[in-house]
Amino acid sequence: MSGHIVEKFVRDGTHSIVPGSRVVRTDEVACVGGPHSHDRPQPVVEFIREGEVVTAIDVTCSCGEKIRLWCSYES
Numbered sequence: 001m002s003g004h005i006v007e008k009f010v011r012d013g014t015h016s017i018v019p020g021s022r023v024v025r026t027d028e029v030a031c032v033g034g035p036h037s038h039d040r041p042q043p044v045v046e047f048i049r050e051g052e053v054v055t056a057i058d059v060t061c062s063c064g065e066k067i068r069l070w071c072s073y074e075s
Helices: 003-012
Strands: 044-050 053-060 066-070
Antiparallel strands (some): 053 066
16 A cells, blocks of 8 residues: 555544554454354455555455455555
8 A cells, every 4th residue: 555545544543553563363263243144145355466465455244344454564
């Protein structure tokens, strides 16, 4: 994500940035929310890339709600 987009993102104050040192990757599966129904679609996770770099992660919930997680890397 380019610098000016990051600055605007932070300046808006409506989002939090989680430092990379606080992010933990795991292969564990965790269920979040209430009881699950088999007639709903599965959640979808999509990686948005610029070349080989992941710039954002889109998560679409089984309820249809979407959220984009922006990735910012220290140089």
